[in-house]
Amino acid sequence: MAAGEELTLSSHIQHHLTNAKMCTVDGSVVFNKACSEAGFWTWHIDTLAWSIGLGLVFLWIFRSAASKATTGVPGKFQCFIEMVVEFVAANVKDTFHGKSALIAPLALTIFVWVFLMNLMDLIPVDFLPAFAGFVGEQAFGMDSHDVYMKIVPTTDINMTAALAIGVFLLMIGYSVRIKGVTGFIKELTLHPFSSSNVAVQVLLIPFNLLLETIALVAKPFSLALRLFGNLYAGELIFILIGAVGLIQLPLHFIWAVFHILVIVLQAFVFMMLTIVYLSMASSDNH
Amino acid sequence: MNLNATLLGELIAFAVFVLFCMKFVWPPLINAIEARQKKIADGLAASDRAEKDLALAQDKAKDQLKDAKAQAADIIEQAKKREAKMLDEAVHKANAERENILAIGRAELEAERNRLREDLRKQVAALAVAGAEKILQRSIDEAAHSDILEKLVQEL
Numbered sequence A: 001m002a003a004g005e006e007l008t009l010s011s012h013i014q015h016h017l018t019n020a021k022m023c024t025v026d027g028s029v030v031f032n033k034a035c036s037e038a039g040f041w042t043w044h045i046d047t048l049a050w051s052i053g054l055g056l057v058f059l060w061i062f063r064s065a066a067s068k069a070t071t072g073v074p075g076k077f078q079c080f081i082e083m084v085v086e087f088v089a090a091n092v093k094d095t096f097h098g099k100s101a102l103i104a105p106l107a108l109t110i111f112v113w114v115f116l117m118n119l120m121d122l123i124p125v126d127f128l129p130a131f132a133g134f135v136g137e138q139a140f141g142m143d144s145h146d147v148y149m150k151i152v153p154t155t156d157i158n159m160t161a162a163l164a165i166g167v168f169l170l171m172i173g174y175s176v177r178i179k180g181v182t183g184f185i186k187e188l189t190l191h192p193f194s195s196s197n198v199a200v201q202v203l204l205i206p207f208n209l210l211l212e213t214i215a216l217v218a219k220p221f222s223l224a225l226r227l228f229g230n231l232y233a234g235e236l237i238f239i240l241i242g243a244v245g246l247i248q249l250p251l252h253f254i255w256a257v258f259h260i261l262v263i264v265l266q267a268f269v270f271m272m273l274t275i276v277y278l279s280m281a282s283s284d285n286h
Numbered sequence B: 001m002n003l004n005a006t007l008l009g010e011l012i013a014f015a016v017f018v019l020f021c022m023k024f025v026w027p028p029l030i031n032a033i034e035a036r037q038k039k040i041a042d043g044l045a046a047s048d049r050a051e052k053d054l055a056l057a058q059d060k061a062k063d064q065l066k067d068a069k070a071q072a073a074d075i076i077e078q079a080k081k082r083e084a085k086m087l088d089e090a091v092h093k094a095n096a097e098r099e100n101i102l103a104i105g106r107a108e109l110e111a112e113r114n115r116l117r118e119d120l121r122k123q124v125a126a127l128a129v130a131g132a133e134k135i136l137q138r139s140i141d142e143a144a145h146s147d148i149l150e151k152l153v154q155e156l
Helices: A010-017 A045-067 A076-095 A103-122 A127-140 A155-189 A200-240 A245-280 B006-135 B148-156
Strands: A023-025 A028-031
Touching: A010 A200, A023 A045, A045 A076, A045 A103, A045 A155, A045 B006, A076 A103, A076 A245, A076 B006, A103 A200, A103 A245, A103 B006, A155 A200, A155 A245, A155 B006, A200 A245, B006 B148
Parallel strands: none
Antiparallel strands: A023 A028
16 A cells, blocks of 8 residues: 555545646646646546546557458457457447447447557556556655555546547537537427427427437437446446555455446446437437 | 747748658558559459369269269170170071081082982983994994984983
8 A cells, every 4th residue: 555654544535546646837837736726627537548548549459450450350359459449349330330430349349449548447546546656756755645546547537538529529420510500409399398379499409408408418428428437337346445455355355346348348338338329419300 | 938949940841741642652651552452353253163063074074974973884795785696697607608608519519429329320321322333243233222312322
């Protein structure tokens, strides 16, 4: 444990759940506690570094398979990559009935990227933060308690929200492209309550707009919060287990095994819902 | 919730990753998979076709074998018939030849015999004349009695 004797359990947990921050104050770059007043323009450098690093790992692995892809007898590596690709392609094909060059690569990116980020949860919670603390202390002369390192990017609401907002923007883009601006507005205002009487219809528009807007906005919210909530809770339980002494070993094992399911499932759910939402956005019939 | 600029950074990273995946990762992989699927489907169809062709060829070969056997039997039958006929003909021909040769031989024999007989007769006549001449040396005029001699020769 990186925490010293004087640290209480709650401060230990707090330390684990705090991102490494970076911001500019008065024109100079500062980190962590100095950023408490920085407001929106704060960067979680651990989230950014780990997520982008894992994204690059994903792209590197798949790109190296893609550039060597053969239509003949595939090697083991290519087989594995193709299994993932086919799995995603099959799900996209089952759910999304339009024709789009974007949906399938989007689904693949989300699935593998989220999976890799979730996978970081299986690395014992103290290893990398302690290592970062050690490096910070030795190399930069910092107090190791002031070095923060949260290695699971999906436990940061910024990460999951960014994914959800990306999907949300695509949903709006697809809606407008398929149905046109007026079609999209009609969808938001003329359903679910409609009437053949024009006066009644006009009266119903605000209700419809309210309901449909809530339904629309609920989608990215649920996407972001589901992934964040599951992983945050899982991470928190790992931290708690890590704080109970030697008995943590069997407990940790059990929770890790269970968590393997959560990791894959949450990546899959995020991908599936993305496809479903985009499919709904690009289908004409309400 | 502390939403901050990280969200923007991640949004940009997300967009870049998806675009890269769309341009450089997804198409080669899915194309390879689909091309291979097509290849396998073609191969399976070809093997089905080949199987059918094989069965067809086997049937054809069987038929041809049957035909060939029948033809061979036919030919053998014909050959046997012809052989018998040829043998028959040869026997006939040989018999005729034999008869012919025998007839010629007989004729020659006959001719020879006749000639010998003629010679003999002439010689006997000559001998008779000579004998008679000897007996009647002086009394008989050859010219006057030649008609009797001729008659004698005829009778011999």
